[in-house]
Amino acid sequence: MHVPDGFIDVPVSVAAGVVAAGAVAVSLRGARRELDERTAPLAGLVAAFIFAVQMLNFPVAAGTSGHLLGGALAAILVGPYTGVLCVSVVLLMQGILFADGGLTALGVNITVMAVVTTVVSYTLFRGLAKILPRTRRSVTVSAFVAALVSVPAAALAFTGIYALGGTTDVPIGKVLTAMVGVHVLIGIGEAVITALTVGAVVAVRPDLVHGARGLSAPLKLRVGGELVDAAPAATPAPVPVAARSPRGLWAAGLVTALVLAGFVxxxxxxxxxxLEKVAADHGIDRKTEEHASADSPLADYGVKDVSDARLSGGLAGVIGVSGTVAVGSGIFWAVRRRRTAAASPSTGSAVGGNA
Structure with missing residues (x-):
C-alpha cells in the first residue's frame, strides 16, 4: 500500500506529513518507556523482519497481490510507540533506497501504514486481552484478529486522505469499495503472518513480547493422554527467563529475515x-510522478548493473535487511540511552537528598 508521488496533492501531503511528524515525535517519547536493554536491539530486528516480509507479495485475487503492512506485528512484539517507529524506519528505507513509496508521500505512508495500523491493531489487541484468558493461545488469537482489522482500516484511512486531496476525479464511493474490499483479503494474509510470528516468539520467549508481558508459561506434563500443569518443583528457583539474553532469538530472527529477503x-x-491494482483500474494513477530516487542503485529492489535477476533481487534484499537493522537498532539504542540519561539526574538528586 505504498502511496507514490502524485496520488495526493501538495496541501494534503504536507498536512499528512505534519501528522506523521507529530506521531513520530510522540512515539519517540513513548518508546522510552517500552524499550530496555533487552528489547532495544529486538526492535531493530522487528523493523528488519517487516522489511523482509514486505518483499513477499502473496496472491489474493485475480491479478492482485498483497504484502504485510506490519503495524500489528510490531505493536504486539515491541509496543505501540516503538511499533510506529519500526514501520516508519522501514518506510523511510524503502523510499530513499528502493524508490518504493513517494518521498513527498512519506507523511501519507507513515500515517496510513504505521500510525493507523498500529493504533487500530493495538487498541483491539488490548481489548481482546482483557476479555480472553491470559494464555499463549489467546495472545495468538488476539494478534490474528487485530492484524486482520488493521489492514482494511489502513485502506479506509487512505480513502479518506484521497477524498481530501486526490489528484484525479474518481468517485470516492468506487475508491472506498475497491480499497476496502481487496484489503480485507490482504488482511487475512497479514493476520496469518502476524499470528504465526507472534505465536512462535511467545512459545520460546514470552517475556520479550510486549503484548504478552506477565504471561505465565507453566511446565506441562502428559497424564492419561492429557496435558496438565506440573506441580512446582521443590528445588531452588532457576534463573528467571527475563534474565536470559535475547541474543539467540535475535540471531535466529536476523537469519530468517536475510533468507526471506535474499532468497524467498x-x-x-x-x-x-x-493499491496499485485499484489505482490502475480506476484511474487514480493518472498523475503519478517519477520517484525522486528512481536512479538509486537499488531502485525497484534490484542492484544496478547486476544482470542476473535472482542475484540482483537477493542482494538488494540482503542490503535492505542489513541497512534496516543497522538504522533501526541505532535509533532504538539512542532512544534507550535517552531514557537512561533522563533517569540519572533524578536518581542522583534522590541520593544527594538522602545524604
Whole structure:
C-alpha cells in the first residue's frame, strides 16, 4: 500500500506529513518507556523482519497481490510507540533506497501504514486481552484478529486522505469499495503472518513480547493422554527467563529475515498490490510522478548493473535487511540511552537528598 508521488496533492501531503511528524515525535517519547536493554536491539530486528516480509507479495485475487503492512506485528512484539517507529524506519528505507513509496508521500505512508495500523491493531489487541484468558493461545488469537482489522482500516484511512486531496476525479464511493474490499483479503494474509510470528516468539520467549508481558508459561506434563500443569518443583528457583539474553532469538530472527529477503523473495507474486491494482483500474494513477530516487542503485529492489535477476533481487534484499537493522537498532539504542540519561539526574538528586 505504498502511496507514490502524485496520488495526493501538495496541501494534503504536507498536512499528512505534519501528522506523521507529530506521531513520530510522540512515539519517540513513548518508546522510552517500552524499550530496555533487552528489547532495544529486538526492535531493530522487528523493523528488519517487516522489511523482509514486505518483499513477499502473496496472491489474493485475480491479478492482485498483497504484502504485510506490519503495524500489528510490531505493536504486539515491541509496543505501540516503538511499533510506529519500526514501520516508519522501514518506510523511510524503502523510499530513499528502493524508490518504493513517494518521498513527498512519506507523511501519507507513515500515517496510513504505521500510525493507523498500529493504533487500530493495538487498541483491539488490548481489548481482546482483557476479555480472553491470559494464555499463549489467546495472545495468538488476539494478534490474528487485530492484524486482520488493521489492514482494511489502513485502506479506509487512505480513502479518506484521497477524498481530501486526490489528484484525479474518481468517485470516492468506487475508491472506498475497491480499497476496502481487496484489503480485507490482504488482511487475512497479514493476520496469518502476524499470528504465526507472534505465536512462535511467545512459545520460546514470552517475556520479550510486549503484548504478552506477565504471561505465565507453566511446565506441562502428559497424564492419561492429557496435558496438565506440573506441580512446582521443590528445588531452588532457576534463573528467571527475563534474565536470559535475547541474543539467540535475535540471531535466529536476523537469519530468517536475510533468507526471506535474499532468497524467498524471488518467488513472491509479481502482480500489483491492492493499491496499485485499484489505482490502475480506476484511474487514480493518472498523475503519478517519477520517484525522486528512481536512479538509486537499488531502485525497484534490484542492484544496478547486476544482470542476473535472482542475484540482483537477493542482494538488494540482503542490503535492505542489513541497512534496516543497522538504522533501526541505532535509533532504538539512542532512544534507550535517552531514557537512561533522563533517569540519572533524578536518581542522583534522590541520593544527594538522602545524604
Amino acid at each position: 523473495s524471488f518467488y513472491a507474486s509479481a502482480n500489483p498490490d491492492g
